[in-house]
Amino acid sequence: MRASQHDLMWRQLLPTVRKHDEPLQVQLCTAFVTAMLEGRLPAGTRLPSSRDLAMLTGVSRNTAVLVYERLVAEGYVDSRPRDGFFVCGAISPTQQAQPWPEPAVQSPDWSTRMHRPQSTVAWADRPPTWREVRYPFIYGQFDPKQFPLTQWRQCSRQALEWKAVDRWWQEGENVGASQLIDQLIRRVLPRRGIAATHDQVLLTLGRQQSFYLLARLFARPGSVVGVEEPGFRDPRNAFAHDGAQMVSLPIDEHGLKISPQLAQCDYLYCTPAYQCPTGVTMSQGRRLALLEHAHLHDQVIFEDDDDPETEYDGRALPALKAIDTAQRVIYLSSLSKLLSPGLGIGYIVAPAPVIEQLRQLQRLMIRQIPGNNQITAALFIQQGHYDRLLQQAREKLQVRAMAMAAGLREALPDAEFAMPSGGATLWLKLAGQHDLLSLYYAGEAKGVLFDPGNAFCSEPNTMTRPGIRLGFGSIAQEMIAPGIRELGRVINAHAKRPVIVRS
Incomplete structure (x- = not known):
């Protein structure tokens, strides 16, 4: 009876390993460490033998041995010859925070202190399930089965070498001269017809941060921003947040129409390559007409190249930015759609003075884009995997x-x-x-x-x-x-x- 209770205790502490999840060794090591740090395995507790661990969890004896070897190497477990494995006495459980008591005095009235959007924010999010x-x-989203994991892992290993790790942190350096910006200028932007210099490119945490930065720099009460209707809700939310007036602009089979509403705008946001959500590609004639209209009415265009370079025959029209001779187009895109949304690597291309102001705004939020992801993505492009x-x-x-x-x-x-x-x-x-x-x-x-x-x-x-x-x-x-x-x-x-x- 005692043996069965002993087994039951360990079966409750240890997970049911899943062969299609993380490596079995990692699953078991994580379960042991979690139990130790939560205080469920106190210091000095004797652990099952490697043979018993294999039987309890359904893994091989070799895997069980490797689990204990790893826990010993990391200082969580003591190995005592001819006696077994024990939780190390140096391990201290994480102290659990106590819930806050009911306030004895009046709390701040948060509703009067918080700056709220001037208009209703609406999202078009999908269910989490x-x-x-x-x-x-x-x-x-992307198909994980199509992700080039082997090549990305290879580049990631190179980004973890000592010389590369030293380049992760770029504060105080010329962040515009990063390895990833160099690859964007050499290998990615030219395929969209865009020529840029290092001081004309800013890396962002994806397009969402690009929207926010552009809105903070340009949108203000009294400014008018035109957006496509139907269109992407996130930039509308970002520009409206600080009080800009939003104007809905109609589209047709050629893309954004040159409509009377367009003349009211100081700025306009559009998706010429594949209009969101209709997928319409703006015709070359309409692009030229839009640039001419922006020149006549002194407007700035935010071009969102959401899904670049995926024209099936490989002959996509150049970006609007590529044919803009007056520097009225600010271009934004990302690597997320082709690689993975989780990477969160976006970029903005604009005149150098604009990029400098955007960089200062970004510095109020974050010091830099994560260096390890930057270097991995740069190597991925440089070595031909991106192409x-x-x-x-x-x-x-x-x-x-x-x-x-x-x-x-x-x-x-x-x-x-x-x-x-x-x-x-x-x-x-x-x-x-x-x-x-x-x-x-x-x-x-x-x-x-x-x-x-x-x-x-x-x-x-x-x-x-x-x-x-x-x-x-x-x-x-x-x-x-x-x-x-x-x-x-x-x-x-x-x-x-x-x-x-x-x-």
Whole structure:
């Protein structure tokens, strides 16, 4: 009986190892250390033998031996010859903080102290459980199976060498001359037609920080910022936060229209390569007209190149910044869409005086972009892995786009869409009228996720024709056809329901 209770205690302390998770040795070492630091394994506690540990956790005897060797080497466990393994006496449990008592005096009135946005902030976030959904037709994520892990790990190891580690910290140095900026100037920006110098490029923690920095530098009460409608909500939120007036600008099949509203703007934000969310590529004629309009009305353009270089035939139009001879375009992009959103590496290209002011603003928030990620990404580009990944991404996205189109023609013949020429999204115009919010929840209930079109509108009820955005960058190829069939069933069933008019 005592032995079974002893085994039960250890089974409760130790995890059920998962062979498809972290390495087994790491899982067990982490479990032991956590129990020690939380006080559940006091100093002097005798640990199971390596044989018993293997039996209790289902790992091999060799793995159990390696676990103890590692814990001994790191000072968590004492090995006593012919006696066994014991929790080291030098290990002190982490002191747990006590909950705050009820305040005895009045707390500050936070609502009157905090600066709040001038307009309502709205986000178009997806549910946190999207990974568990069977058919995630969503944008902004990547397929981890396509990530070149071997090559990235190789570059990461090089970034961990002593000489590279010494370059992680750049405070007080010429941060504009970083290795990653050099690779952006040499290898990435030229493919968009952009020539830049080191003092014209700023690294950011992704596009989100780029929006924030640009808004803090340029947006102020009385300034007018135009944004596409429908369009990306995050920059709208950022520019409106400090009191700028937001103007919605219409788009058509050629991109942002030269409309009367456009003349009201001091600044305008647009996505010429693949308009968010419709995927429309701004035509060359419209680009020239937009630059001419900006010159006549003394406007500045924020060009968001969200998903650059993924034109399937490799012949994307040059960026708007590339044909801007008057330096009126501030360009922003990132490495996140091609590599991984989790890396958080973005960049802004602008005239040197603007970059200097942005750098000073950024210094109020962070000292620098993490140096290890910078160097790893620079090596990844420098050694040709980025170019190879880009070509593979184009090929895979084109195949997936063709599968999407074929499935939609069969499942939803009355809906309309334009075949994508690049990127990882497809804009689907639905037949009839739909309450897009209830359609979204109906799809989620059937394991189908998509982005409802009114999530990209400042006034959700103003869409003249309901549309949804389907992303295919993070869904497996073999799941596209059955996913589109399920989407078709959801939409067709929903079309038979009465439309709910929301006030």
